[in-house]
Amino acid sequence: MTQTTSATADWIACHRCRTLVYGKRLARDLGVCPDCGHHAPITAPQRLAQLLDEGSIVPLPSPVTPEDPLGFVDTVPYPERLRRARESSGLDEAVICVKGTIAGRPVVVTAMDFRFLGGSLGIAVGERITRAADVALAERAPLVMITASGGARMQEGIFALMQMAKTSGALAELDEAGVLTVTIVTDPTYAGVAASFATLADVIIAEPGARMGFTGRRVIEQTIGQRLPDDFQTAEFLLAHGLVDDIRPRAELRSVLARLLTLQADRPGLPDWEDVRDGTARDHADGQDDRATRGGPAARPTGPPSRRDPWENVQRARGIDRPTTLEYLATMMDSFIELHGDRMSGDCPAIVGGPAVLDGRPVMVVGHQKGHSTAELIARDFAMPTPDGYRKAARLMRLAAKLRLPVVTFIDTPGAHPGLEAEERGQAIAIAENLRLMARLPVPIVAVVSGEGGSGGALALGVADRMIAFESSIYSVISPEGCAAILWRDRTMAPSAAAALRIDAASQLRFGVVDEVIPEPDKGVQDDPMLGAERLRKALTVALDELVARPVQELLRDRRRRFRDIGIASVDVDQEGGAK
């Protein structure tokens, strides 16, 4: 019995577990086996009906395109293959493109159908997807692409290959215009489709078990003469290798899309990229040094005095019971969608990030993630990121720039991961590239030192317009232990090193590295995490309110000046208390 999800079939055997499922039950479960969770293939019309608001679907006009550019014949003439595909699928091509709404928000959707010549990408498919992107561009409506394809259509030869370039160009235009793009990867998505529009989307969500790749398993196995792992190229494999943002069961796709679509909004005060590049964005500053009146680095607010012994402070900042980034997000944010991976080599568990909503305002959050037990800390690599982590952060920050979302970072790391693989994959370069990216990122950035701000691993999330630090957090060029080992040649001298380095938040405030210190309860923020989160939420809201109202050129100018001034301007070091 072959797999089908037609509601007319009475009993259908699951392709994976062979359980017989009543056809209507399977249809009600969106084509997902109630026994084993296998996501059976569904048709493009079924997919659209599952995802879009009822009655909202308006098909986009189908352009007339050449049908058989090569006059191709194999065992059957290509026009005959097309005719049969049309007859059996009831579709005229391998993709359906529509406008509509999801939870009331406008969207353009392209849904591929594997039944039609394996969902292959030919001239008609490429042209339809490109035109759908044009509609998304003109209407500033997010583009959602549901993929199912074996790759480029051989019968259209080089013309099929060129559709990869054409669709990729269309996606590039949406990037420039700040229009959100999302891919839903369904099984299978291969070759020319995987290597063009499918993987160029801002957010890539895969169905469980869906396979995606360039070269298929069989070809690779024949070439290398080895058997590949069972999970090769599955959604789970792709997530572990940093190539997709998340895996979501079919029943959750509509609600995930509804939440993602809220990121598409025109936000006043944040001009287009082109204006930033050309320097034509509004600049109210008239070249004057007005930081003192704007609360910039020269007008530092005062914070609470340092009350504790420096070493005690270090212990508190590192406390295993201190709230983690994910806990702050769960407490403070109206919502948070975690995205994964650097789209290159891995998903670093030491850095988490994704779009969130703070007091009704969409933001992009990126932060180090610790844990409260040894097991949690091991799972998070002790919050010591690899290059994959910094590249994930960079990817999310670029997406924030594209969608004009302010960035909020959480800093809580002993430092970057010290290891062979991290070096092989360019740890130093990954950190440096984040510093450069953040220096010119054309959206407001607020950084929060929530615990331990360790060295370059911390700074890679710390080039910000505002720095907010919790009272017993620390920020340092090197760990006190590392400093003691090098300069004292004795790690037990770490407390002396901590005092000498002046790594406490109050000192950072005096140095101009930090702009605001959030007071903590006597036993530290871990004693009352809800209070800490509430104080942070208020501080972030005030900072963002001010920053989003500023012209982007002014923001970038002051961000640059801020880091130029540190250690140069208004630093007056005395022997007792450090800089005044």
Ligand SMILES: [Zn+2]
């Ligand atoms: Zn099953």
